[in-house]
Amino acid sequence: MSERGNLAQARAALVPTLLMVVTFAVIASGFSLLLRHQAPVPDMNVLSPKLAAYQAHADAYDTVFIGTSRTFYHVVPDEVEAAVESAGCPRPNVFNFGVFGLTGAEQDWLVDQVLEAGKGALRTVVIEDPLPEARTLDNATNERARFFHGPAEYKSTLKSIASFPESTPKKIFRIGIFGAGAAYDLSGVGRAAALLFPAPEQPAPFKLDMGYDGFEILGSHPTPDIEARRKDFLEHPDKFDAAMARYGAASDENVAARAIYLQDRLRRIRALGLNAALFISPDPEELDRTPRVGVELARIAPDLPVLNFNRPDAYPDLFERGLWFDHSHYGEAGARALSRVVGAGLCSELKRSDAGAQHAIR
């Protein structure tokens, strides 16, 4: 066929193709949004059992730590409570709401859930700097990611990605992965199937031993991933040394936007008359980033408490190699040591804070 013929054929196909794509997109996203409301909240490992436990006993807790695996495996409620009391504050009752891999949108959603369930009893909310969006397609399309990829979470996710201190190409890549995850969700794939063809045998819901108020000793429930991380830590001590050397090194990653992002979240909690603080856990792999975020937040919002422990110069004892389970998480001894310091720091900040004085933790 001549080139002119090919061109004419391509032109003739263009309108129907566009019509097909637009029809598909409109109907698929319409179905997706409609059916999303019918779908139950998925059962998510760690998150779901913790949320259920907190909602069932919210009136018993006045202090909640919300964050990533650094909160999950590092904040021992009993130790924090004892340390707060030793430091001269009333003994709080602490709930650990650490969830591994917690992203910005997830943390915002969790804060909402905690504020709603904790009305009356809740006095203090301590948040962590959350992780940005997932970096792999699998992590962006699993059930948990899908739940947090609804249109209501777009703004929150984009704000988290945009403010995260990393290079522009990395941000673009994360936005691309998020876009793919959002498109996957908007396609509505599986939504009607899950409703109309329920599984004959439901998988057992995720469970978590809540005897430690949400804390878990890392390695107490080994998985292949956890074992691999431990093995890597033991076999590559040089990585730990290299990570430690990054503390204080010059970085071109801009932390100002992240500090503003965190300030907005803390102020929102404070506006409800609660104490709010930012917790920055020791983490050798983040030594070039999170300490600077904490310093920047303290600079722009001196009234907001920042519990910044990712500082080897200020807390050298917390960076002893023996305390660490892997390159970025403590074992039990490390978690207990940190929690004691966190308790003392929290009491000190609460004494200083207006909101803290006003509420005087029960």
Add this chain to the structure above:
Amino acid sequence: MLFVEPRFFLFFGIVFALAWALRSNLWRKRVLTLASYVFYGAWDWRFLGLILLITVISYVVGVAANRYPPGHRTRKLALAAGITASLGVLGVFKYFNFFADSFVDFAGLMGFSAGSVTLNLVLPVGISFYTFQAISYMVDTHRGDIGARRSFLDVAFYIAFFPQLVAGPIVRASEFIPQMDTARKWADVSVRACLTLFLIGFIKKACISDNIAQYVDVIFADPSSFAASQVVAGVLLYGIQIYCDFSGYSDMAIACAGLLGYKFPANFDSPYLSPDIQDFWRRWHISLSSWLRDYLYIPLGGNRRGNGRRDVNLMTTMVLGGLWHGASFNFVIWGFLHGIALIVQRGWNNLVARRVPAMGLLGGFIGGAVTYYWVNLAWIFFRAADLGEALAISRTYITWSSPGDNVLPIAVWPLLAGLGLVHWLSHRFGAQEMIERLGPNRFAVTYGAMAAIAIVFVPLGYRPFIYFQF
């Protein structure tokens, strides 16, 4: 790589663009053959050697057919050796353990002790399909139905062409090879027909088969815990699952080949609406049943040597057809049940049907119901993990009694009725043709809407096509 996976769409998009961008027929065949090897290698690259071996055997037999005249001893020997070698490869991978174990069991029954020898072999995907295609090439060239190819590429392309490579349809050499001689023309491609067929296949596989598979699985895993009505429904669901799974694959394969300019024969024609078992086999897995008819039943003598011999030939064909699906006595029994039904029907036609007046629509309905019931009874043996399980489910299917009282979490009988109605309506009114006939813009809107609705019914996670194991 499954036809319903996003990575297949990417793969096909690239192959489609490349194939049509090339003007040279030779280069198109090269690209499509290479793509077919990539497609097959995506499962397990180690078996590429096997497909290449089968191709070499076929090519050599073809060369012999070219060199020696019909009836020449060497030509016959080459064909016999080629078929034996191809079936030998199939036999080693698919049947060695079955026959070795059966021999040990038989020796045990006779009072002898024989040591068990089993090979730890993985069954290569689609081996039965491409072996039969290879045999088709060897026999067709030997018979002179088509001229043997001088080009090794042509034989490799015919055997490996990816749309039909792993689960058919089994395309005859005489049907496909002539299409290779000229560059396919885009103007000859019925795009709307191909796209519609692909979507229908996708819906059958991903939206119907994959959703009901979970219920079939739990019922066949523990039939005694379910109420009889659920077990019977589970059997009927399996009949729908395997039909939608296999005919869905065939539809998508035919559509993909069509979009690349090649025509494949139809493989299904609403088989569950057949008024009798003979008609069922004209409408179910047509490419296999006609292959077995032309390359096995007729060479065995067909119906040319009297009724007794005809029945033996029929039963032999059906039992071997059952065994073709897998090395298990369950498949043998499945073939046997179909053989029995075909023999009974021939007897009925000869002895009864001629002497009573035709019953018209009612007769067709009764015949269809009996056929459907029997076909589903046979499916039990096809699906069950072992003979004991098959017998237990058959008992419930026939007696409608079960000790269990579990029920499925869906309204299974209305679902069956709904699927049956859709099947009938689609056949009666030609849904596929109705969509194809729409104008370009209406077609585009209808297609986009249908695809969007289909997507929400696709369950998460992929299930391989049932016929991949064969």
